[in-house]
Amino acid sequence: MTAIEVKDLHKRYGGTRAVDGVSFTVAAGETFGLVGRNGAGKTTTVECLVGLRRPDGGTVRVLGLDPARRRRELAQRVGVQLQESQLPDRLRVAEALRLYAGLHRAPADWRSVMERWGLEPVRNRSFGDLSGGWKQRLQLALALVGAPEVVVLDELTTGLDPVARRDTWELIGDLKASGTTVVLVSHHLDETEALCDRVAVFAAGRIAALGGPAELVERTGSGSLEQACFALMEQARAAAREDAR
Ligand SMILES: Nc1ncnc2c1ncn2[C@@H]1O[C@H](COP(=O)(O)OP(=O)(O)OP(=O)(O)O)[C@@H](O)[C@H]1O
Numbered sequence: 001m002t003a004i005e006v007k008d009l010h011k012r013y014g015g016t017r018a019v020d021g022v023s024f025t026v027a028a029g030e031t032f033g034l035v036g037r038n039g040a041g042k043t044t045t046v047e048c049l050v051g052l053r054r055p056d057g058g059t060v061r062v063l064g065l066d067p068a069r070r071r072r073e074l075a076q077r078v079g080v081q082l083q084e085s086q087l088p089d090r091l092r093v094a095e096a097l098r099l100y101a102g103l104h105r106a107p108a109d110w111r112s113v114m115e116r117w118g119l120e121p122v123r124n125r126s127f128g129d130l131s132g133g134w135k136q137r138l139q140l141a142l143a144l145v146g147a148p149e150v151v152v153l154d155e156l157t158t159g160l161d162p163v164a165r166r167d168t169w170e171l172i173g174d175l176k177a178s179g180t181t182v183v184l185v186s187h188h189l190d191e192t193e194a195l196c197d198r199v200a201v202f203a204a205g206r207i208a209a210l211g212g213p214a215e216l217v218e219r220t221g222s223g224s225l226e227q228a229c230f231a232l233m234e235q236a237r238a239a240a241r242e243d244a245r
Contacts, residue, residue, distance in 0.1 A: 001028040003063060003150055003181040004049065010057035011044050018044040020205035031182040033192040035229055036202030042185045043083065046152050049183065050080045062150060076105055079148035081139045083155050089128025093119050093138055096127065097145055104146035117141040132159040140168065151175065154185040169194060193225035201229055203236035
């Protein structure tokens with residue numbers, strides 16, 4: 001079953017072609033990675049997936065629905081953790097989880113989510129008083145408290161210490177095992193390699209390559225996904241230079 005379908009997606013900001021003809025599908029239960037340099041179009045693509053931006057062209061379907069038109073319904077079924085999302089400074093951790101759970105028709109038990117994400121020690125702390133790492137953890141927990149079918153995570157472990165990063169990987173492993181579809185935007189290619197079933201390598205608003213991590217490594221004769229991505233991005237840049245001539 002297909003969870004996400006993106007066909008020929010285009011999005012411009014003024015004269016900038018942020019996304020320039022992107023197509024991919026994500027199967028239900030798959031963990032799908034988006035990687036690429038700053039400004040390659042990853043965040044714009046996921047913003048279109050969650051209905052925060054309206055495409056200029058192409059189609060996007062998430063669980064069979066158009067996110068630009070059915071955002072409210074999808075908010076019940078899709079968990080989102082985006083870069084730099086903020087909460088009111090005075091909102092406490094436990095309150096935030098209870099509040100978010102209350103917004104969903106069939107949420108997870110918010111106390112279990114709090115415990116599973118190690119947030120118990122800071123349950124009474126206000127959002128404004130949390131360190132960057134705790135804020136990040138809370139945002140992840142909030143993305144999951146609605147027991148979503150699809151989770152979109154942009155910069156999953158940015159700001160987390162190495163132990164928290166590994167804990168997070170384990171939690172994503174649990175999510176995968178439960179059949180949740182995960183879309184993961186990351187600059188950490190070790191993370192992408194460890195967690196993702198397939199990876200789309202973005203370059204200048206397009207997908208330069210798409211495949212399983214091992215497949216991309218083999219295709220480029222590289223030693224790791226990191227090296228493979230460098231090679232693929234370089235190839236895309238060389239092709240764009242050639243086209244421009
Ligand atoms: N709100 C906006 N207004 C104008 N230009 C934008 C806006 N958001 C993004 N862009 C531009 O669109 C392009 C794609 O940006 P986007 O944030 O989607 O890339 P990204 O791959 O997610 O980058 P990063 O890894 O830095 O998050 C960039 O050139 C960026 O400067």
